[in-house]
Amino acid sequence: MLECGERLAKEFYAGDTKSVARDLIGKALLRKIENEWVGGWIVETEAYLATRDPASHSARGKTPCNASMFGPAGTLYVYPIHAKYCLNAVTEVEGAGCAVLIRAIEPVWGIEMMKDLRIQQDLRRLTSGPAMLCQALGVDRNHDGLDLPTDDEITIRNPGESKKRRIVAAKRIGISKAKDRLLRFVDAESDFLSRRVAK
DNA sequence: TAAACGATCTGCT
DNA sequence: GCAGATCGTTTAT
Numbered sequence: 001m002l003e004c005g006e007r008l009a010k011e012f013y014a015g016d017t018k019s020v021a022r023d024l025i026g027k028a029l030l031r032k033i034e035n036e037w038v039g040g041w042i043v044e045t046e047a048y049l050a051t052r053d054p055a056s057h058s059a060r061g062k063t064p065c066n067a068s069m070f071g072p073a074g075t076l077y078v079y080p081i082h083a084k085y086c087l088n089a090v091t092e093v094e095g096a097g098c099a100v101l102i103r104a105i106e107p108v109w110g111i112e113m114m115k116d117l118r119i120q121q122d123l124r125r126l127t128s129g130p131a132m133l134c135q136a137l138g139v140d141r142n143h144d145g146l147d148l149p150t151d152d153e154i155t156i157r158n159p160g161e162s163k164k165r166r167i168v169a170a171k172r173i174g175i176s177k178a179k180d181r182l183l184r185f186v187d188a189e190s191d192f193l194s195r196r197v198a199k
Numbered sequence: 200t201a202a203a204c205g206a207t208c209t210g211c212t
Numbered sequence: 213g214c215a216g217a218t219c220g221t222t223t224a225t
Contacts, residue, residue, distance in 0.1 A: 081205060081206060081207065081221095083207085084218085086207085194207095
């Protein structure tokens with residue numbers, strides 16, 4: 001295994017959604033493809049709260065498609081949107097309908113593999129958006145519902161010591177409801193954000 | 200079964 | 213920076 005610390009346990013995801021979103025910045029998202037680990041540091045996330053959050057997919061209740069968003073903490077929720085996919089980690093308790101959207105990572109491991117999967121050579125545009133990073137890691141609907149704390153193919157790990165990051169809260173992107181809530185978290189120094197934050 | 204709508208990306212200007 | 217592409221899911225006939 002790579003030198004990137006311990007994998008996050010179920011207890012990590014069981015915390016308050018907003019806190020989990022913030023704490024995921026600087027963690028390592030990894031995916032095993034053909035026996036090789038690919039992935040990088042998480043630099044951008046967004047919190048989607050339970051049924052009270054009108055921007056959340058869970059707001060209108062459970063449907064066959066969003067069922068895994070209501071699963072136990074640590075469940076992977078992959079949602080299709082605009083003919084692409086987004087990757088979320090379910091938080092809090094089973095049935096709550098909260099999740100954290102992982103919007104961008106800084107490519108570190110298996111960069112050549114990711115370039116092939118994305119058909120994209122520009123490092124800046126490799127994983128700096130929710131659908132981009134899914135494609136770079138080869139994640140699709142087949143992975144929906146798996147258990148992050150125990151899965152063999154996809155995992156999030158805590159590197160322990162890592163470079164210092166300046167974490168900033170900002171408004172969420174691309175939604176039409178509840179726009180003004182500060183539920184987006186980014187590593188303000190990163191070059192791999194889907195959108196820059198105002199200084 | 201038809202129509203509308205996105206938690207978006209890309210290419211071109 | 214902006215318009216167009218894209219397609220599964222949901223909601224309406």
